[in-house]
Every structure is written in structure tokens, then in C-alpha cells.
Amino acid sequence: MEKPSLPSGTRDFGPDTMLRRKYLMGTIEEVFRLFGFRPLETPALENLRTLQGKYGDEGDQLLFKVLNNGDFLAKAPENLLQQKDSKSLTSHITDRGLRYDLTVPLARFVVMNSNQIQFPFRRYQMQPVWRADRPQRGRYREFWQCDADVVGSKSVLNEADLTGIYDEVFCRLGLGVRIRLNHRGIFDSMAEYLGGTEQLLSFMQLIDKADKIGFEGVLKELETKAIPNATETWTFLHTTNALRTATEKLQALKNWPGANPGALAPAIAEMETLFSLCKDCRNPLDLDLTLARGLSYYTGTVFEVVPADDAIPESFSIGSIGGGGRYDNLTGVFGLKDVPGVGISFGLDRIYDIIEAAGKFPDLKGSSTRVLICPMLEAAYGMAYQLAGMLRNEGISCEVYPGAAKLKKQLDYANHRQAGWAVILGETEIENQTIALKNLETGNQENINISEIKNHLHLWQS
């Protein structure tokens, strides 16, 4: 018989991994709640017309599509079948697909429930998404997104909250990060200088490669393009970015003739407010004027979070672990106009990998079995279950070993489970109404009268 396997790009999460994932997700969720966000969950299955056309041509290719049930070929056009035209046939045999991100489902939810929702709507959502991407190290076909968004408010105060969430989460996780910020309005103010909107977009696309090919690499590529003032603008952004504070950078922008002052002013004002409200953040906040990631679809602030240099073990290169931004027209694709949104996302899988590589997961033993009760003979079962009931009533996680196996086997199991204590119930113990209590860390063992167990419970609580 063939050994079973997993589809490429998917993973099982066994108990040890799950406890750590739950710690991460629990930490993020607790902070979301602290900032007044509330949970939303949407189905894994969405209608394909909800998903298609929202993620560009590449995204449409990467959607997982679900075959219609029943006689799915009945209504399929015969010529497409004859021509084996997979692409055109798809829409005739699939109506549904798997969620590709959490933002489009949020927009759909808001449109379908706009009468019931009280705006601003602060929601968080932590669910898997699916993309038929080529799997590679750190890239999966089923992976988790943890998003927080505010829908229905244009105020930059929301950006301050989202920045605060990033800061608080990574402080709690003990992982130093840099929070990078930029604003689409700053780029828009240069559109004229660069020859128009089209040129601006290709300029942004090019400088987005700086992480990979460096300042000089971008410069070289810009030289080959017919974008007016491109190299000068790039040099200005690069130089200005080296200034120490956001205030200095914003001042330099104001003094730079390439930026249209009228278009620039609102973006500058928002950045000033944001940096002023976030002055107490414990992680460094960078105004990164070269950050263009996602700015082709975001319309205001854009966020990116990267691990601080000293947080990552050497030879462990990883990209951003969070990102987001503002979009003026979240629900426009579904016909509901003028609903702005701003949101951030945590890259759960990458955060997991970094924290594990840095050895920063806390000891999570306490969330598993604390006490293993070891019956040495069948006659001890009743006593074992009575004791288990007593411990569980006190909130102490425990197990009865299922059967009167040899002590060594039972203790091996207890050690494997990282239990702190074993309670051994043999013939003598039943006769004397005592228990043999073994501390599995020290190996010490003592006999305790059953009536005195209550005095020991505090030892077992985690």
C-alpha cells in the first residue's frame, strides 16, 4: 500500500509546534483586543466572481478553484472540450475558489452587511489562505494571515493604533523590529516632476527592487528608462533617507523642488501626526522614503516590519514579517463607494521561523499535562480516577496512564510528556490510602496521606 503523503506546500502542525503557534496567535490576538479590535471569520470557500480580478493576472492564476459538484461537464461547451482549452473551460466547471487573502473577504463582508455595521469598523481576522504558488523554503500553499483593519475612517489616528499594535506585539514576543513607514502622497507629489502618473508607477516599481539590487542597481536601471528626472529623484530619496529623524527627512522633502507643495502638504501633515503620536514606541520607527512596496495599490500610509539586525541569527536571511497600508476605496470593487480602509498583517509563518531560530519561544510545558497518575494494578483505577477528578477540579491538567503497565513504561511516558510529577498507586498505597509522589525533575519521591493531598496542590499548578 502506498504511504500517505501531504500535498506539496502544505503542512501538519504537531502538538509541540501547535503550542508555539497558539502562543504566537494568542499574543497577537490579545493585543488586537487591547486595541479594541474584534474578530471576524469568513468561509474558506468564496464564489470565484468574488475573488477573480482582484489580485491581478498573476493572482487569478494562483487561485485554487473547486470543481463543481455533480455532472460538472453537462453544460460545458463542446468546442472547449475538443480543443482541450483548459483556461476557457475553467469558468464553466468551477464556481468557487479558496480564499486568497483576508482583505477581499473583508470588503465583501462590509458590502454585504453595510446596514448593520457601525463604522469605524475595527476587525481582526486570523485564518489560513491558499495560493497555488511554487512552494519553496518559507513559502507555502496554505499559510496563515493575521490581519487588523479599520474600515470607514480616513483619520491617521488609525495608523497610530496599527503602529502601536506592531510595537506592542513584538515587544511581547521579545523580538526587536524596525517599523518602516512611507506615504503614497509623497510619491504622488513627484508625479509631475517625473513626467506623469504612468512614469511615477514604473519609477515606484523599479525602486522597489532596491532591497535586492541596491542603490546602484536601481540607478543603473533608471538610466535606461525614459522617465524624466528619475535618477535625480532616486538620488534625492536615497540621500534624504540617510538623515537621522523623520522630522529632518520631511523638512528636506518640503525644501525639494521636485515635489509639488500642494500635493505634498497633506501627506507631510499625516506623517508628522503619526510620528508625534507614536513617539513612545519602543521599537524604532523609520520614515523610509525609498519604501515603495505595495504603494501601487495603497493610497496613503504604507507599513513594513523587518526584524532588527541583532534579532536574527546570522545566516538567517528573511524578508519582511509584516506589512500593510491605507486604501481609499476598499469596497469599490464591489460597488460600494467611498469606504476607506487601513490595515496591517502579521506574517505568522515567518515570525514563527525567526523566533524559533532565535530560541525565543518561552517554556510552554505548563500548558500540557502537569501530573501523570500511574495505576500499578487494576484495583487502583478507581482511586486514580478519583484523584484525577480532584486535580482537574483545581484546574491542574493531568492524565491517568491507560492501563496497569510497568512503572518504567509509565514514567517514560511521563517524561516524554514533560509532566512535572508522577503519582504512583500500587498495592501498598491502596492499603494505606497514601500516594507515592515523584518529582520528575529531581527524582525525589515521598509518600503522602490521601487526606493531605490538598496541601500539595499548589506545587502542581502551573
Add this chain to the structure above:
Amino acid sequence: MEKPSLPSGTRDFGPDTMLRRKYLMGTIEEVFRLFGFRPLETPALENLRTLQGKYGDEGDQLLFKVLNNGDFLAKAPENLLQQKDSKSLTSHITDRGLRYDLTVPLARFVVMNSNQIQFPFRRYQMQPVWRADRPQRGRYREFWQCDADVVGSKSVLNEADLTGIYDEVFCRLGLGVRIRLNHRGIFDSMAEYLGGTEQLLSFMQLIDKADKIGFEGVLKELETKAIPNATETWTFLHTTNALRTATEKLQALKNWPGANPGALAPAIAEMETLFSLCKDCRNPLDLDLTLARGLSYYTGTVFEVVPADDAIPESFSIGSIGGGGRYDNLTGVFGLKDVPGVGISFGLDRIYDIIEAAGKFPDLKGSSTRVLICPMLEAAYGMAYQLAGMLRNEGISCEVYPGAAKLKKQLDYANHRQAGWAVILGETEIENQTIALKNLETGNQENINISEIKNHLHLWQS
């Protein structure tokens, strides 16, 4: 533009619903942990060869199948396309499907990781599953299962733990239930009397309808079948079931000539141990000799949980809200022999519906925003964020209203969010370094000096 919609049989869970679902799942999870079970999660996408042939012909029909990516028709046999043979074509264009339950993925996980797993393996799993069933009231195409299983132990002590979990969860939820138990071995002991294994299986299938068609209905149907001693056996089971205690019922079985004593003895012994270990359960435990549900694939104990009569509002008819059983050969379908398992499942969606209908959800306001900070002018933003930071440091969930909107609008929002308190920051407050603190339940308002806020924090903690 067409209004967006959800696929039939799927649901969004908005914030109020999610908070209640999280309360349910959190309660179940906490009890699983208390009993020493640890979490597992498996991917939504499984290879179809993992899923197919595991749930019977009907199950195979109800699997959601995912279209292969790329040019999926390239290798499809042309004759199947010409004949529009949907059924035969499926295996050529789909390799993966959506998880149908949590038991087959558990078996697959155990087989793939049998070298690393320390048995007995106690795992819980709470994830959605998908079935292309016809949607109707209370039946969804995407729904949640919450399972706990013990793999690798034949001892009935595991059944005692699983019974204890049911008892503890429904006690915590304040929902009275009846826990029904039966044992496949009891039926097996009647196989000879009923004319053989085949006859036994059709006997079990028929009496499983008793919930719908009653004792007389089953009797009538049995009369038409060529199963020896069927009506007599059914009458015996029905009559014996009316006895008061499990002990009396088991005694009656022992005395009944239709049961083969050798085959019956181990089943009786297990039931006696189980009832004796579970004598402290607070919900009634019924040995239900007519319970045949699932016994065609379970091999030992079978569980079913139904709401107690007085727990359900009138005119709210609902079936079982939990079930499970023992299977001697969990992993045999994947080629790993002799791995026994026993498990239970909670029907989350039905439990939700009952608890909601019975009005038994607790007040979950405390898990949302406690304090809304209301800036009445832009100059108050800084003070608002300082205060928010102070409250969040104390673990108090709060929001700053995003913008200096009119007070009425801000207070409407606070009330909608069920916040307990509003902090109003206007011009006077900034000047005097005070806050106006409004109790949103009583409407009382007082002015507090900023330096004294620390003395009020206890009011806001939930």
C-alpha cells in the same frame, strides 16, 4: 454591479457571533487540555487518494475536489471529454480535495509520523471540514468539528476520560445533557442468534431508525426482513433498556439466551469498568442498548450526547450534539496495522444554536473595548494617545475615537460597542489637565485630575 454573495452552505461569522464561538471553543479546548490532550492541525487540502474510499460511496460524492493548476486538460483522455463523462474525468483533473472530517487526517498523520509519536497519543483538533451536502437548517457545507482522540491504547480507561470530558464541558457551558453509551461487542454477541454477521449489520441499520420511526416502526420493518429472531431481539433490547440502571441492564443481558456468553463477557466487563469509573459524572450516563449509530464502523464503545429534555426550548428539535466511539484499526486503511483509537466529537454549530436558543451565553462584553477615549479637538490627540497607552499597559482594552467628531457621534459609537466608560477630552480638560469620565451605564459624569487616574483603573478592568 452584481452584489457579492456567499457560496451556498457557507457563513460569515461577525464579531458578536465570533466572540460567542470563541467562548465555546475556548471552553472545550480548556477541558481538552485539563485532560492532557494536546493540539494538532492538519491542512485543509489533502491528496484525494488520502480521502477517497474512506467515507463510503456517498462520502466520495460529497468530497470537494480542487481543480489541478495550469493546463489541467493536457493529460485528460480525449474519449472522456468527448463523452462528457464527468465522473471518470474527475480523477484526471483533480489531485486534491478538502478535508471531510478530522479522523482520516489523524490516521494519516499517525502513519506518517509513527516513529516520532509517543503512544498513547492524546490529541485534540478543532478545524472546519467541508461536505458538498445539500444545505438545510443546521446543516452547512463548511462546518466545525472539535475532536479528541486517544491513539494506541486499547484500555477502556480512555473511554472514562472521554466521558469525563463530555461531562465537564457541558457542565461548564451550563447545558444539561444525557450521555448515551453502548458497545459493539454486545451486538456482536448476538450475531449467531440473528443468523450471522450480515444479518447483524442490517439489524443494526434498521434499529438505528428508532429515533425517527419509534419502537413499533422498527418492529414492523423487522417483520419484513429475513433475519432470524430479529423481532424478539429488538423487543428484548427495547424492554431491557427501560430498566433503571446500567447494572440491571447488563445483568439482563447476561441472563438472555440470545447473547453468546463468551463474546459478551469482554464487552460487559468494559461497560462495568466504565460506569464504575464515571460514577461521579454530573450529567446522566445512560447505557442505551438500542443505540446503534455508527456501530457498523466502530468496534467497541460508542458515544452519543443529546441535550437533556429541559435544556432545549420547546419547538426546538435537534439531534445529537456529540458522538464518537472506538475503532480497533484506525490506521489500517493506510497500511499500519494494530493501532487502536477511540475518540469523541463536539458538534460546535448545533451546540451554538442550542445555547443561543436557551439564552445561556454569558455576557461577553468584557472581551471588547472597555473605554472609549473621545478627543473633542485635534489638540487633544496627543493626550488621548498617552492615556490609551497608560490604560493598555494595565491590560484595559480601549480605543481612541479616530477624529474630533461631535460628542453625540462618539458616544453613540461607544454605546454601540458596549463600552463601559467614555473619557472626554475637550479644551477645558487639556487646560486643566483633567479628564471628563462618563459612566455609560449610569450616565454619571465626573472630572478627574490626570494624576489621579491611576486610582480609577480598577473600575475599567473587566
